[in-house]
Amino acid sequence: MQDRDQSKIDLTSDVKRANKAIFPIMLLLIAFVYFLYNNVNGTNLFSDLLDAIQSYGSLFLFSLIYLLFLAFLIVFHAYIHAFFLIIIGHIKRENIRVTIENKKLMPYVSHDVPVNVSAYKWSLFLPYLLLGLLPLGYGIAQCNALVVFAGMLISICYMGDIPLVFKLAKVDKDYMAISHPEKYGCFLYKKK
Numbered sequence: 001m002q003d004r005d006q007s008k009i010d011l012t013s014d015v016k017r018a019n020k021a022i023f024p025i026m027l028l029l030i031a032f033v034y035f036l037y038n039n040v041n042g043t044n045l046f047s048d049l050l051d052a053i054q055s056y057g058s059l060f061l062f063s064l065i066y067l068l069f070l071a072f073l074i075v076f077h078a079y080i081h082a083f084f085l086i087i088i089g090h091i092k093r094e095n096i097r098v099t100i101e102n103k104k105l106m107p108y109v110s111h112d113v114p115v116n117v118s119a120y121k122w123s124l125f126l127p128y129l130l131l132g133l134l135p136l137g138y139g140i141a142q143c144n145a146l147v148v149f150a151g152m153l154i155s156i157c158y159m160g161d162i163p164l165v166f167k168l169a170k171v172d173k174d175y176m177a178i179s180h181p182e183k184y185g186c187f188l189y190k191k192k
Helices: 015-041 045-054 059-087 117-141 145-157 161-169
Strands: 004-010 096-101 106-111 175-179 186-191
Touching: 015 045, 015 117, 015 145, 015 161, 045 059, 045 145, 059 096, 059 106, 059 117, 059 145, 106 175, 117 145, 117 161, 117 175
Parallel strands: none
Antiparallel strands: 004 186, 096 106, 175 186
């Protein structure tokens, strides 16, 4: 990595502190989705959700399938980050590592080569859009409480990426990003 200078910006953060910071935003998202669903569809999200769950017959089986599906999507989310780093950031697959942290069972993606800050920002945001916001919007438009609930849970689970996206939006395009191998976030290096 001879093409970067010695100065770097540290955009890493502690996961617990980041989760505490976004907690009020999560509550606002839940309230907004509830209000929007109810007003667009003229019905109540919670009663529609309960009706949909009861239509499956077994609450235990429904909960098990739903939780397994969400766990799959959380891991899949990390692989979508990696996919967009390959497609948009032009990083080779061998330079990307998807790891599931043992203590928190949380997947994350790291790469050992720098990528343009714009490509890094998009690789963070697009999985949130595809797996969270779009299903959420579709569920509201189609009055499907299960899809709304899944989109809302996924949006909440992935919300940790959003503060970093906003930080990166303020960064000059002359920077390259490289993810921290063990922490949440990245380092930025100015291009020479």
